Amino acid sequence: MASTLTHRPRRTEASAGSGGGRDRDRDGERWRDEADDGDGDGELEAGDCKELRLTLMEEVLLLGIKDREGYTSFWNDCISAGLRGCILVELSLRGRIQLEPATMRRKCLLNRKVLFKSDAPTGDVLLDEALKHIKATEPAETVQSWIELLTGETWNPLKLNYQIRNVRERLAKSLVEKGVLTTEKQNFLLFDMTTHPVTNDTLKQRLIKKLQAAFLDKWTKEPQRMDKRLLALVLLAHSSDVLENAFVPLLDEQYELATARSRELLELNPDHESSKPNSSEMIWAVMAAFTK
Numbered sequence: 090m091a092s093t094l095t096h097r098p099r100r101t102e103a104s105a106g107s108g109g110g111r112d113r114d115r116d117g118e119r120w121r122d123e124a125d126d127g128d129g130d131g132e133l134e135a136g137d138c139k140e141l142r143l144t145l146m147e148e149v150l151l152l153g154i155k156d157r158e159g160y161t162s163f164w165n166d167c168i169s170a171g172l173r174g175c176i177l178v179e180l181s182l183r184g185r186i187q188l189e190p191a192t193m194r195r196k197c198l199l200n201r202k203v204l205f206k207s208d209a210p211t212g213d214v215l216l217d218e219a220l221k222h223i224k225a226t227e228p229a230e231t232v233q234s235w236i237e238l239l240t241g242e243t244w245n246p247l248k249l250n251y252q253i254r255n256v257r258e259r260l261a262k263s264l265v266e267k268g269v270l271t272t273e274k275q276n277f278l279l280f281d282m283t284t285h286p287v288t289n290d291t292l293k294q295r296l297i298k299k300l301q302a303a304f305l306d307k308w309t310k311e312p313q314r315m316d317k318r319l320l321a322l323v324l325l326a327h328s329s330d331v332l333e334n335a336f337v338p339l340l341d342e343q344y345e346l347a348t349a350r351s352r353e354l355l356e357l358n359p360d361h362e363s364s365k366p367n368s369s370e371m372i373w374a375v376m377a378a379f380t381k
Contacts, residue, residue, distance in 0.1 A: 141267055141292060144213060145175040148322055150260045151293055153331040159273060159284030171329025172256050173239040174375040176219045177232060178321045181371035183211055185220050188370045198360050198374040199381060202229035215253060222251050233378040261285040300335040304347040312354060313367045321372045327355055328379040
């Protein structure tokens with residue numbers, strides 16, 4: 090499940106033209122982080138409409154989808170688990186779940202359980218489905234276990250029903266409804282496949298520019314100073330093996346700088362970073378699960 094960012098050649102399959110915040114849920118509730126301290130993206134641009142506020146799952150999938158082809162790379166075997174990690178972080182940022190308090194026996198992030206906090210509807214079907222499982226599960230499970238359960242990678246047949254199926258397709262349909270993607274049929278010799286090419290290039294470009302800026306003109310060596318949703322997006326995009334897609338359009342010098350800084354961030358110790366003030370334990374716990 091682990092994914093590592095290495096200094097590899099720039100991908101040719103990523104589109105060279107490929108370039109969120111706090112808003113109200115569909116049920117009228119505001120997105121909330123763990124402390125409900127008002128932390129948010131802070132990048133609402135003039136003319137934005139709340140229907141285009143994307144979840145972390147949608148943003149990661151959008152980064153992974155090839156603009157014209159309308160599907161993720163066949164070689165990407167990380168995005169499935171990565172999207173389940175997005176679900177846990179999104180639920181935490183909205184105040185629905187949290188990690189159990191640290192103790193001497195369970196000080197490590199990977200040893201601490203995910204605790205149910207609130208069953209208030211999120212307005213998102215995937216999030217509510219996962220939240221229902223977490224609420225009903227006794228004893229509680231760890232972050233790593235939940236990623237495996239939600240992905241369906243478990244040896245326990247009694248817990249196979251925890252798997253959330255067709256996540257990519259359901260997220261793609263949500264992005265189609267929001268006008269970000271469209272739906273097409275492509276023939277691959279022996280079969281037809283539904284694809285979802287990008288139709289709202291402006292939104293994807295803005296998402297890519299935001300990630301690029303995080304490692305260029307807005308770079309900070311202290312993750313706790315980053316917006317929580319942006320930090321989560323960076324770490325989850327890396328875990329889903331789509332972060333590099335945001336760097337491909339950069340000039341060579343900028344590309345080298347962005348990849349070097351991203352490695353610096355991704356090589357930090359999750360347990361150490363989560364103990365700092367203003368840090369999100371759930372974000373770092375999910376990161377720890379992918380880099381163990």
